Amino acid sequence: MADGLDFESVVARFYEPLYQFAFSLTHTEADACDLTQQTFYVWATKGHQLRDAAKVKTWLFTTLHRQFLESRRRLTRFPHHDLEAMDYELPVITPRLANQLDSAQVLQALARVDEVYQAPVALFYLEDCSYKDIAEILDVPMGTVKSRISRGIGQLQMLLTDDTSPAGRNAKRKT
Secondary structure (H helix, E strand, O other): OHHHOOHHHHHHHHHHHHHHHHHHHHOOHHHHHHHHHHHHHHHHHHHHHOOOHHHHHHHHHHHHHHHHHHHHHHHHHOOOOOOOOOHHHOOOOOHHHHHHOOHHHHHHHHHHOOHHHHHHHHHHHHOOOOHHHHHHHHOOOHHHHHHHHHHHHHHHHHHHHHHHOHHHHHHHHHO
């Protein structure tokens, strides 16, 4: 590292101010410790790239702030919920019901999914194609592929849930 900035000296000099900054952002000791540790991990792996030793402090604080923002984005995208508190949102599929589902039912349900979603879902799950490959095959942007797969799976789940519920089976028998 530049100008005698060995890892131990950087940690000794900047741990406390970084921790205080992290604590001001997170408001919890554990999260502040994790954030500070992650910052020093990034320093250990990428700090050698810093050319100007006078910018170490700025680099560390910027890295910590970016790590904080990334963790908040992740928490927003993937919130943590206790299973007991969210059980009303889970589909009502018992283990017995899950065992009754078979590939023929899934393929029949896939055939009833909107046509625009069928190909991306089939290519991804049945043919093991990557998003990039699917985008090239269908000549659409990769974001469109991801969106269509997500929506197609949503429709597929609704169709499978409807087919396997007692009301869905009774409706099929009447037709």
